[in-house]
Each structure stands twice: as structure tokens, then as C-alpha cells.
Amino acid sequence: MDEAVLLFRARDGDQHAFTELVGAHRNQVWAVCLNICTNPHDAEDALQNTLVAAWQNLHKFRGEARFSTWLHRIAANNALSIVRRRKANTQLTDFTDPDQPVELVDDDGPAFDDRVALRDAVHDALAQLSDEFREAVVLREFGDLTYADIAAQQGVPVQTVKSRLNRARTQLAEIMKDRIGAP
Template sequence: MQAREGDQHAFAEIVGAHRNHVWAVCLNICGNPHDAEDALQNTLVAAWQNLHKFRGEARFSTWLHRIAANNALSVVRRRKTNTQITDFTDPEQPIQLSDDDEGPRFDERLALRDALRDALSQLPEDFREAIVLREFGDMTYADIAVHQGVGVQTVKSRLNRARTQLAEIMRDRMPA
């Protein structure tokens, strides 16, 4: 791997391939773009400085997502007063400003996004981390288990409970 030998261009290429997922992990764990930017920057620096420690036993994306999640959680812990999740939808997908007959109106989409943001922020940290890594980091159950230091069944349980809690919170907030 050329990046391990100090090739910054090679490092930029491999990290660039995972940019959107790493950003989504940082954004959805941190809860706001400013903290997510800090976490992302810390992630890139840590990955570059520790690239020699990457053993190749897991996929590079798993290793990078783990660094991102750890850095994002570190930022959240430092700034515990600001833990709302910024967006549950794809952060790279622009919000469409036009109304159409096929989907919810713009104001309804904003209300849904805000409700999801608030609902995610109410989940216990382990549940929120698991669901963000699964839905935004595209990590497998096994990868999340390794990241969280628990068994695969615990990950499945956390994801199930997180989804159940999100559904309950959303049911209370959204009109029928």
C-alpha cells in the first residue's frame, strides 16, 4: 500500500473513496456540521498518523469508520450540551425546494427531518452509534460488534431496540 509508505496522493485516493460515509458517520454522531468537521479532521489526521497500524485484518473502510466514530464520540463527550443529530437523511442529498404530487411538501420534509434529528438525539449513546454505523457507515453487524466491543447478537439487539425507540418517538411526534 503506497499510502503506508508516505504517499499523500495515494492516501487521499483511498480516503476519498469513503468520504461520504465517513462524513455521514461524523455528522450523525456529532449532531451538527461544526462538530462533525472537527471529528472528520481529527479522523483524517489520526488515520494518516496511524496508517502503519492498519493490519489489513478488516476492510480499510471498517478501520476508517471506527476511527471516525471514535473521534465523533470524543467530540460529543467534550461538548455534551450539544448532542442533537443534524440529519437522518443522506447529508449529501440536497433538499428539493419544489413541491410535487409524488412526495411530502418541503415543510413536511423539514418537520420530518427535525423530528428524526430529535428522536436520534434521545437514543442511548450505544444505540445511536450502532444505528448510525449501520445506516450511514454501511458497516456490517460483525464490524459494528468489533467496533463496540460486543457480540453480534448485542449489536442486533441494539439496532432492534434503537429502531423500536425511534418508531415510538416518531409516532408521538408525527401527525397520523
């Protein structure tokens, strides 16, 4: 069904239309929450808060940006809020979840333990970035947002987004180099 029709029906209180509307973006929204929070439990909270906030504020969506951009913004804000609360209460440590299933695929790629180590290193590296840098990287790489969409999300010019992404990628490369000894 057309997104505009779903949006109209959802604004009229149709929960099934809302479910279909956000369902089209669920994987990207989850990726945004998970990669900003770096902790699956916090990401679940952020995702739940995002869905509740989107439903409660659907009437405020003006249509000036795409619905997915608006939803990603809510997700990023909720995830950052959880990260800030967590930082206020604890120091950043290892947030890997040993109970989280990891796909065991026999392919020609890196060995299983290498993939797990790389995933953990990426999560740790993302956690070390400033909130603005982490948000920009996650929205670009995991949310597939354009520079313009990220700029609108962060309330900054497009050039600032490009600069943040460049600096964040440089920092990530350095962190990863130190962490896994990459050249």
C-alpha cells in the same frame, strides 16, 4: 487503483494515495460523523479529526478488517468523543443549522417543509439515544456496515449489535411517533 496498492503507497507517505484511499469512503464517513454528532459543525470537527488520526495511525492498520471498517471506527470514536464533550458542557438542544443548504427538489415526494421537519425530527431522535445505540444505528443505516463490522467496532458480540439495533429502532419509532404524530 487497487485499495491494497493505495494503502501501500499511503503507508510510504504518499498523500495523494491516502486522499484517494479515504475519498472512496468520504460520503459514508461524513454520514457517520454527522449522524452521531447531529450538528454539522461538530461533524466537521469529527471528520477532520478522523482524517488526521487515520493518516497518523495508518501504520497501525493491520488489515484484519476492511479499511472502510477501520476508518468508520475512527470516525465513530471521534464523533462520540465530541458528543461526550458537548454533553459535559451543555444540555442537548436543537442542533439544526439554518445556514445549512437544503435541497429544493420538485418531485412527487413530501413537501419541502415536511422533509425539513422529518430531517430535524430524525436528528433530534438520534440525539436522544444512548451513545451505543446511536452509534450502532448510524454505522448500520448511514455507514452501511455489516453486523459483524459493527460488532468489531463496538467490541461486542454480533448478537449484542442485533439487540442494540432492535432496541434503538424501537426507541426511535417511539420518539418519532411522539414527535411527528406518526401511527
